[in-house]
Amino acid sequence: MDFSLTPRQQELAARARAFVDEVLLPLEQVTDDHGELPMELREGIRQKVRDWGFAGINHSKENGGLGLSMLEQTAIEEQLGRVTNGLWSCVWRPPVSLKFGTEAQRERWLRPSCRGHRRGAFAISEEGAGSDPRQVRTRAVKHGGEWLLTGVKWFVTSYNASDFVIVHAHVDDDPDRPTLFIVDKPVVNMAHLRSPKFMHNFAFDHAELEFNETPVPEEAMLGGIGQGFELTKDWFVEARLQIASHAVGAACRAAEVANDYAAGRQQFGRPIRDFQSIEFMLADMAVEIFAAKSMLYRVAWEIDQGLDRKLVHAHASALKLHCSEMAGRVIDKALQILGGRGYMRENPVERLYRDIRVDRIWEGTSEIQRVIIAGQIKKRGLGVFADIGGASS
Ligand SMILES: Cc1cc2nc3c(=O)[nH]c(=O)nc-3n(C[C@H](O)[C@H](O)[C@H](O)COP(=O)(O)OP(=O)(O)OC[C@H]3O[C@@H](n4cnc5c(N)ncnc54)[C@H](O)[C@@H]3O)c2cc1C
Structure with missing residues (x-):
């Protein structure tokens, strides 16, 4: 290897x-x-x-x-x-x-x-539809030569940096016909309701949008009727790898800041890294990053090698779960090493602590990743993850 x-x-x-x-x-x-x-x-x-x-x-x-x-x-x-x-x-x-x-x-x-001349946001989540997108209530109804979208979308990330939104709607209210529509901004009958505040401060907003018979031309339907999930599957894999990559990068930065601080900060007449409790935290952080980064690069490499799509999905879920939770643990330890300074907003570790929390929620919560992983084990065996017993695809 x-x-x-x-x-x-x-x-x-x-x-x-x-x-x-x-x-x-x-x-x-x-x-x-x-x-x-x-x-x-x-x-x-x-x-x-x-x-x-x-x-x-x-x-x-x-x-x-x-x-x-x-x-x-x-x-x-x-x-x-x-x-x-x-x-x-x-x-x-x-x-x-x-x-x-x-x-x-x-x-x-x-x-x-x-x-970079255009930018798209993605709108699938709603008040009643999060982990279970079949609960989506936004519907698309054909009227004359165009589609009319009606419903309310939540959490539309980067809406205020975008000039179009890809909307996931059910044709004729039928959850078996999830379909994607590209809505150009500005458009009639679409209202930006609000952009609430979240735990993190983010470069762009997370908006709530109301569609009220918003007209979308036929040529702005992406894929066929009912293909909404199929077209989004690859995006989930990519998004999960992206989150895992960010989580590793965030954990590395927090560990670097904490490591430097532990070397310079003196208490009781010596650098705090000389206390075993601090040194062991740094050791645990390094090992966590080492393991997560190895996994991250392996899964990215597998995708480049053309690994079976089902196995890629399974591995991307495991990766997102592990790396997002790993980063939470590492950044928490980094903040502890920094003491009160780690709790100050001007300290990057405090911001990383707030930022990283959402990685266990968006693009499939940690619980949903476990549901996917457990489902794969049941269907194909432990070999999917442990390289034992020959996974069947
Ligand atoms: C900052 C931010 C940005 C976002 N950006 C976007 C975006 O751009 N576009 C978009 O469409 N969405 C976006 N989302 C929505 C995000 O994808 C959802 O929040 C996420 O899918 C979870 O849905 P939910 O919040 O409704 O929680 P729910 O699905 O209601 O889950 C609540 C709790 O129940 C658990 N749970 C649910 N089902 C199960 C189950 N089967 N087994 C075990 N536990 C379960 C969950 O894990 C969670 O702990 C964003 C969310 C946030 C916070």
């Missing part, structure tokens, strides 16, 4: 780290103070993402992206995970489902999104 990164992968990781240090870290405090990235800074950051060569990191060259492998994307995302306040989302990842669009749809929405 060869676990070394190629020179190309190393270069991408180093460039991403430099981008984070030079461009994103200086925005952390202003974003936290302001509650989100101030509007007047947004265009400048978009241009910097292009200048540094990170426009369209998750799409093929044919679709206007950079054509990076999953391992290469992981090397970048891990570095982006070091930054707080969701500023990693300044480096856009156009929705994966768009790659399944027609040539005309890809030309209209995907390629400009890769270049």
Whole structure:
């Protein structure tokens, strides 16, 4: 087995780290103070993402992206995970489902999104539909030559940075016909109800939207009727890898801050790292990161090798579960090592502590990941995860 990164992968990781240090870290405090990235800074950051060569990191060259492998994307995302306040989302990842669009749809929405001239938000969750998307109440009804969408969506991330929203709706209220519709902004009969505050401060908002017979032309239906989940499946895999990468990056940054602090902070006449309780926390943090990072790179590599899609889904769930929970434990320890300073909002570890919590909730909660993993074990055997007994696909 060869676990070394190629020179190309190393270069991408180093460039991403430099981008984070030079461009994103200086925005952390202003974003936290302001509650989100101030509007007047947004265009400048978009241009910097292009200048540094990170426009369209998750799409093929044919679709206007950079054509990076999953391992290469992981090397970048891990570095982006070091930054707080969701500023990693300044480096856009156009929705994966768009790659399944027609040539005309890809030309209209995907390629400009890769270049950063357009941006899409994704709206599936509702008041009554979270882990169980069959509870979605937003419906799409055909009227004349167009679709009319009616319903209320919650938690639409980056709505105020987007100029279109991909809406998951049930055709004729039928949960067996989940379908995706691309809604361009501005549009009649769609209202932005509010953008509530959350535990983290995030670069962009998480909006609630009301659709009231919002008209969508036929050519803005993505895929076929009933294909809503099928088109979103790949996106879940990608999102789970992205979260895992961010979690590893966040844990690394917290550990670095805590390690430096433990070396410099003197109490009782010696550096606090000389107390075994502190030293053991650092040891546990390092081991947690070591294990999670090994898993992360393995799953990214498996995807690049073309591992069976079902196994990829299973491994992405396990990875997201492990890395998001690992980061919570590591950052909690880092905060403890920093004492009162770790509890101050101006300290990155305090912000990481707030930021990382949502990783156990969005893109499938930890409980839902366990449901998926347990289901795979029941269906295909433990070999899916333990490489024993030959997993069946
Ligand atoms: C900051 C933020 C941004 C988000 N961005 C978006 C977005 O851009 N677009 C979008 O569509 N959605 C978005 N979401 C929604 C997110 O995907 C949901 O919050 C998530 O899927 C969980 O749904 P829920 O909050 O309704 O919780 P629920 O599904 O109501 O779950 C509540 C609790 O019950 C548990 N539970 C539920 N079902 C089971 C089960 N079968 N077995 C065991 N336990 C179970 C859950 O794990 C959880 O602990 C976002 C959420 C947040 C917080």
